Amino acid sequence: xxxxxxxxxxxxxxxxxxxxxxxxxxxxxxxxxxxxxxxxxxxxxxxxxxxxxxxxxxxxxxxxxxxxxxxxxxxxxxxxxxxxxxxxxxxxxxxxxxxxxxxxxxxxxxxxxxxxxxxxxxxxxxxxxxxxxxxxxxxxxxxxxxxxxxxxxxxxxxxxxxxxxxxxxxxxxxxxxxxxxxxxxxxxxxxxxxxxxxxxxxxxxxxxxxxxxxxxxxxxxxxxxxxxxxxxxxxxxxxxxxxxxxxxxxxxxxxxxxxxxxxxxxxxxxxxxxxxxxxxxxxxxxxxxxxxxxxxxxxxxxxxxxxxxxxxxxxxxxxxxxxxxxx
Amino acid sequence: xxxxxxxxxxxxxxxxxxxxxxxxxxxxxxxxxxxxxxxxxxxxxxxxxxxxxxxxxxxxxxxxxxxxxxxxxxxxxxxxxxxxxxxxxxxxxxxxxxxxxxxxxxxxxxxxxxxxxxxxxxxxxxxxxxxxxxxxxxxxxxxxxxxxxxxxxxxxxxxxxxxxxxxxxxxxxxxxxxxxxxxxxxxxxxxxxxxxxxxxxxxxxxxxxxxxxxxxxxxxxxxxxxxxxxxxxxxxxxxxxxxxxxxxxxxxxxxxxxxxxxxxxxxxxxxxxxxxxxxxxxxxxxxxxxxxxxxxxxxxxxxxxxxxxxxxxxxxxxxxxxxxxxx
Numbered sequence: 001x002x003x004x005x006x007x008x009x010x011x012x013x014x015x016x017x018x019x020x021x022x023x024x025x026x027x028x029x030x031x032x033x034x035x036x037x038x039x040x041x042x043x044x045x046x047x048x049x050x051x052x053x054x055x056x057x058x059x060x061x062x063x064x065x066x067x068x069x070x071x072x073x074x075x076x077x078x079x080x081x082x083x084x085x086x087x088x089x090x091x092x093x094x095x096x097x098x099x100x101x102x103x104x105x106x107x108x109x110x111x112x113x114x115x116x117x118x119x120x121x122x123x124x125x126x127x128x129x130x131x132x133x134x135x136x137x138x139x140x141x142x143x144x145x146x147x148x149x150x151x152x153x154x155x156x157x158x159x160x161x162x163x164x165x166x167x168x169x170x171x172x173x174x175x176x177x178x179x180x181x182x183x184x185x186x187x188x189x190x191x192x193x194x195x196x197x198x199x200x201x202x203x204x205x206x207x208x209x210x211x212x213x214x215x216x217x218x219x220x221x222x223x224x225x226x227x228x229x230x231x232x233x234x235x236x237x238x239x240x241x242x243x244x245x246x247x248x249x250x251x252x253x254x255x256x257x258x259x260x261x262x263x264x265x266x267x268x269x270x271x272x273x274x275x276x277x278x279x280x281x282x283x284x285x286x287x288x289x290x291x292x293x294x295x296x297x298x299x300x301x302x303x304x305x306x307x308x309x310x311x312x313x314x315x316x317x318x319x320x321x322x323x324x325x326x327x
Numbered sequence: 328x329x330x331x332x333x334x335x336x337x338x339x340x341x342x343x344x345x346x347x348x349x350x351x352x353x354x355x356x357x358x359x360x361x362x363x364x365x366x367x368x369x370x371x372x373x374x375x376x377x378x379x380x381x382x383x384x385x386x387x388x389x390x391x392x393x394x395x396x397x398x399x400x401x402x403x404x405x406x407x408x409x410x411x412x413x414x415x416x417x418x419x420x421x422x423x424x425x426x427x428x429x430x431x432x433x434x435x436x437x438x439x440x441x442x443x444x445x446x447x448x449x450x451x452x453x454x455x456x457x458x459x460x461x462x463x464x465x466x467x468x469x470x471x472x473x474x475x476x477x478x479x480x481x482x483x484x485x486x487x488x489x490x491x492x493x494x495x496x497x498x499x500x501x502x503x504x505x506x507x508x509x510x511x512x513x514x515x516x517x518x519x520x521x522x523x524x525x526x527x528x529x530x531x532x533x534x535x536x537x538x539x540x541x542x543x544x545x546x547x548x549x550x551x552x553x554x555x556x557x558x559x560x561x562x563x564x565x566x567x568x569x570x571x572x573x574x575x576x577x578x579x580x581x582x583x584x585x586x587x588x589x590x591x592x593x594x595x596x597x598x599x600x601x602x603x604x605x606x607x608x609x610x611x612x613x614x615x616x617x618x619x620x621x622x623x624x625x626x627x628x629x630x631x632x633x634x635x636x637x638x639x640x641x642x643x644x645x646x647x648x649x650x651x652x653x654x
Contacts, residue, residue, distance in 0.1 A: 211537070211585045
């Protein structure tokens, strides 16, 4: 979840493929799933405006070859309050994703899922933002606080209510954390509560622990069956990992990386290649599992590092995942 | 790990297939792995002798079609001291496996791995038993106490030393518990210490949690590499599960059954069939993983229930697993 490195190349305008992205809204509303997203972190706030534009264009150029259904823009919070361990990468404030989208990605033709760490914003700000969005181009995921002790300006509940009031046609998603299910066992109930509050899809944090993800999907599925409720799409997020530093960062973020995968990555000649294969294997198993249960799903690839090789591998992973979907 | 139901059928003598069982000793010593075992629990002590013979013959008849490399005979201990929860099935003392073998399975032509819960026996008893075995027909697995507070007659360390002294040519195995690795993270070091004490192979408790098993194999593999030591075969044990009662019993025994598998079993139309497929999928993944790492492995199928359908499914599972091995 760090910013992308700029890539000097020809300015890309109106040349971004339209892709199948037009279908994202429908695929969510009709609970079909089988869509592909790619997640970016906006540039650092310290980045000068012209450089931001360069980054945006380089990014779009990189994603050009992918048949994406949507882009995800993260809203990065410090989060160091939720983990007393030292952060492996320093926290550098990033641009507001909504601002990044409106200023630098307005030529992007496919839907964008804008994350909103709602506690950072005043109610009026959120209200204005919600009012200004076009629901066929923008979706949002509201994120609550990273720890109970953090003071918030707007609570998640209040933000959800605001959206229902101001912009009920804007598709809202929620975060799903398989690791929290491992520890507390009630993440499926949290998802259903978020559904009641308006969520039409969920996006997980990065998945390395296949059983944690399957446990959550399974409990969610059977709870939906018990309630006679339809499941909504769950989007599984994958990332590559090209170094021990990135692995450390994933762990710091709260991702459970099974010991054997950590060992594979640590001892591999090509850490990055191994991580791509692991992510692919995990995704394939989740795809088969969700199809079998009848739980709609999407896939999301996120790059957690700024290293060019890791970014390129993320794009490669997304291409391979896209080929597995029934679109 | 309960006794087998008797099956009235023609007395089977000298008709048991020789199978590939002759190779077990070599496959362990040469660290080739790729062998198939089937685990039985001796009849209850309360069973009259003629009935025991009937059970033995019915058992051999059932296993007749399998191309086994060896049979495993468990030495059942109460173990209620290691779990304060009520035991789902009552504990009924079973025959001593060594006695069962010598009295009722002497016609069995392939190697038998006799478990010895060493704490139950006096040193002299173990010494006599060890002295009387033919190492090309009998192997043993020594098991320590199930809890620290239990008084023991002979400690595991002492039993291992006895075997080195009395019968160094008798192949000795140890138990491997992936779940203990999940909790303590040092099971691979325990295995290596047991290897130093003479163990030439390991048999796991029933595996349902694939990541726990892979974590153990991975840590064991990389520790062997670091020490410049050759890994010995790890035998993965699988069982079928045909009812919620059996599932409860597995959990009571300390087997971690992932939540999603529990759900599948609970909601399945055919619990038994689902459990066979799950065990097969887990085994296939472990086979591929061990081959990739170069860790020799074996497979073991154990029936934890006395129900005929579950026993038949166990035999079926063993047949399907056997077909996957490179023998």
